[in-house]
Amino acid sequence: MATYILKRFLQLIPVFLGATLLVYFLVFSLPGDPIAALFGDKPVNEAVAAKLRAQYNLDQPFIVQYLLYLKSIFTFDLGQDFSGRPIAAVLGEVFPVTARLAVMALIFEAVFGIAFGLVAGLRKGKLFDGTVLIASLIVIGIPIFVLGFILQFFIGVQLGWAKPTVSAAATVQDLILPAIVLGLASFAYVLRLTRTSVIENMNADYVRTATAKGLSRFRVINVHILRNSLIPVVTFLGADLGTLMGGAIVTEGIFNVPGVGNRLYRAVLSGEGPTVVSIVTVLVLIYCLSNLLVDLLYAWLDPRIRYDS
Amino acid sequence: MTPENNLTGQDTAPRHIEHFVADLEETPLQATDKVKEDSAPSSLWGEAWKNLRKQPLFIISAIMILAVVVVSLFPGLFSQIDPTSEACQLSNSDGGPASGHPLGFTQQGCDVYARVIFGTRSSVTVGLFTTIGVVLFGGIIGALAGYYGGWADAVLARLTDIFFALPLILGAIVMMQLPVFRANRTVWTLVLILIVFGWPQIARITRGAVIEVRNADFVVAARSLGVSKFRSLLRHVLPNSLAPIIVVATISLGTFIVAESTLSFLGIGLPPSVMSWGNDIQAAQASLRSNPMPLLYPAIALSITVLSFIMLGDALRDALDPKARKR
Numbered sequence: 001m002a003t004y005i006l007k008r009f010l011q012l013i014p015v016f017l018g019a020t021l022l023v024y025f026l027v028f029s030l031p032g033d034p035i036a037a038l039f040g041d042k043p044v045n046e047a048v049a050a051k052l053r054a055q056y057n058l059d060q061p062f063i064v065q066y067l068l069y070l071k072s073i074f075t076f077d078l079g080q081d082f083s084g085r086p087i088a089a090v091l092g093e094v095f096p097v098t099a100r101l102a103v104m105a106l107i108f109e110a111v112f113g114i115a116f117g118l119v120a121g122l123r124k125g126k127l128f129d130g131t132v133l134i135a136s137l138i139v140i141g142i143p144i145f146v147l148g149f150i151l152q153f154f155i156g157v158q159l160g161w162a163k164p165t166v167s168a169a170a171t172v173q174d175l176i177l178p179a180i181v182l183g184l185a186s187f188a189y190v191l192r193l194t195r196t197s198v199i200e201n202m203n204a205d206y207v208r209t210a211t212a213k214g215l216s217r218f219r220v221i222n223v224h225i226l227r228n229s230l231i232p233v234v235t236f237l238g239a240d241l242g243t244l245m246g247g248a249i250v251t252e253g254i255f256n257v258p259g260v261g262n263r264l265y266r267a268v269l270s271g272e273g274p275t276v277v278s279i280v281t282v283l284v285l286i287y288c289l290s291n292l293l294v295d296l297l298y299a300w301l302d303p304r305i306r307y308d309s
Numbered sequence: 310m311t312p313e314n315n316l317t318g319q320d321t322a323p324r325h326i327e328h329f330v331a332d333l334e335e336t337p338l339q340a341t342d343k344v345k346e347d348s349a350p351s352s353l354w355g356e357a358w359k360n361l362r363k364q365p366l367f368i369i370s371a372i373m374i375l376a377v378v379v380v381s382l383f384p385g386l387f388s389q390i391d392p393t394s395e396a397c398q399l400s401n402s403d404g405g406p407a408s409g410h411p412l413g414f415t416q417q418g419c420d421v422y423a424r425v426i427f428g429t430r431s432s433v434t435v436g437l438f439t440t441i442g443v444v445l446f447g448g449i450i451g452a453l454a455g456y457y458g459g460w461a462d463a464v465l466a467r468l469t470d471i472f473f474a475l476p477l478i479l480g481a482i483v484m485m486q487l488p489v490f491r492a493n494r495t496v497w498t499l500v501l502i503l504i505v506f507g508w509p510q511i512a513r514i515t516r517g518a519v520i521e522v523r524n525a526d527f528v529v530a531a532r533s534l535g536v537s538k539f540r541s542l543l544r545h546v547l548p549n550s551l552a553p554i555i556v557v558a559t560i561s562l563g564t565f566i567v568a569e570s571t572l573s574f575l576g577i578g579l580p581p582s583v584m585s586w587g588n589d590i591q592a593a594q595a596s597l598r599s600n601p602m603p604l605l606y607p608a609i610a611l612s613i614t615v616l617s618f619i620m621l622g623d624a625l626r627d628a629l630d631p632k633a634r635k636r
Contacts, residue, residue, distance in 0.1 A: 018467070026483055141616030143608075149604060
């Protein structure tokens with residue numbers, strides 16, 4: 001297992017370096033001067049521009065820039081955003097909010113996705129199964145911002161069951177509706193994955209054996225079918241955490257959640273290259289780590305994986 | 310009746326048969342009898358087509374996609390009203406349905422129905438051309454990695470991983486804010502950017518499918534008959550790994566349409582002058598509480614389009630994967 005962990009971890013390093021290099025290259029080296037763009041329609045003030053270039057090491061050769069940037073990431077010295085606040089402090093403020101939102105969405109999709117998927121799988125071909133399958137397709141088909149507006153309008157505004165927008169504190173109660181919107185598409189995937197997996201395992205020999213030796217239906221379903229069916233679901237959920245964090249940009253925009261996506265979006269609109277790069281880098285890091293976690297989880301749940309290759 | 314008599318009395322038959330051999334009449338060979346030897350052997354695609362024709366999911370989604378494509382090609386057939394902002398009457402602002410204007414008006418006084426009809430083209434163009442680009446680029450990378458293996462695979466698979474680590478929307482947002490792209494926001498820049506961040510998924514699927522097929526007997530046979538390595542990839546390996554690629558590409562087409570409208574909705578996709586559902590949804594967002602209809606209709610059009618591609622992909626997956634069908 002230790003070799004496996006080490007191998008996985010080592011494989012992660014080129015991915016992280018490559019992805020950050022890519023983002024850094026995109027933001028700072030493609031044609032078009034990001035510093036000049038900051039001045040908008042106003043004439044470029046050369047003194048200010050030179051100072052900014054020096055601050056972000058843009059006067060150095062590209063590879064030196066990138067290495068200095070990597071160093072700044074690992075020392076948490078990310079520089080300042082355009083209002084003069086340290087970027088590290090900004091990140092420390094917005095990341096907990098998005099993490100809370102993403103974890104709530106994850107809990108929502110896990111609990112409801114697995115429950116609905118299990119029941120649908122056990123009743124394959126029945127009315128409940130068909131209804132749930134079609135409903136899940138529809139949920140997958142509707143873009144997240146449309147879902148967001150519809151739920152915000154009907155549940156938040158018309159019915160008044162939840163607050164349509166989130167307060168500055170972004171408490172758990174505030175985030176219930178945004179978390180449901182964020183998790184809905186993944187909920188449909190979890191449901192379908194659980195269903196397929198349950199149907200596959202229902203016909204497995206060990207399930208027949210368990211039934212034949214007289215175990216109660218509850219025990220067969222719970223211990224033999226469900227547990228084995230959860231392996232692919234757990235891996236999906238692990239990988240989804242990273243996706244949810246990065247994908248929160250639209251949901252956060254609709255519900256005005258003061259999180260990563262919102263901050264990233266504002267940075268993009270105002271052309272704050274350094275802030276954009278920092279946020280995306282942290283998101284890539286989270287994505288890589290959650291994938292590593294999934295690999296380890298998978299190997300732990302299903303020992304056959306470890307001994308392959 | 311001894312076993313000997315049973316075997317048409319030939320001398321070559323073994324004299325002493327110890328096992329019981331059933332009479333021919335007792336072993337109905339219906340399965341083999343049903344095979345018509347004079348008809349062409351059924352292929353995966355032939356079987357899939359037979360299966361698809363009976364699936365309501367496929368029929369519904371195919372009809373809906375056909376309708377969307379026709380609307381995007383000939384929007385003039387469905388609406389004679391000019392939906393551009395110049396022709397909109399501010400006096401109609403947020404107006405409800407009127408005769409000739411079944412879906413009412415936007416805040417700018419534009420006809421909602423006409424805008425929905427004319428906005429179809431941007432979505433379909435972006436979705437279709439991004440998918441073509443992604444299948445070509447991701448397909449080539451994935452096929453080379455899977456087929457040649459070794460260091461080519463190591464490099465290309467790592468490259469795929471790197472691009473995979475940047476989610477589609479996130480990558481597209483970062484790229485769209487670059488001055489060079491911000492200045493030229495057209496359907497084609499959007500297609501380019503979505504290809505840059507959309508190809509890894511197809512590359513992974515292709516790689517997996519090619520690895521599964523590359524050591525199949527028919528490929529080995531072709532190679533030992535002297536077919537070159539590259540030619541056997543083109544003629545034998547790729548055609549037999551197409552099924553999963555087509556399924557994923559169909560579903561991705563829906564995803565790319567969502568990506569376009571999401572970017573436009575965020576204000577960094579197509580410029581407001583281009584008619585698109587994403588732009589219309591964004592424009593209607595401000596008056597959502599007083600007049601939700603201009604937001605609802607393009608949203609419905611968008612959802613139905615995306616849904617039909619996802620449904621088509623689902624139906625294709627069922628038809629092309631006989632293992633899944635039996636369950």
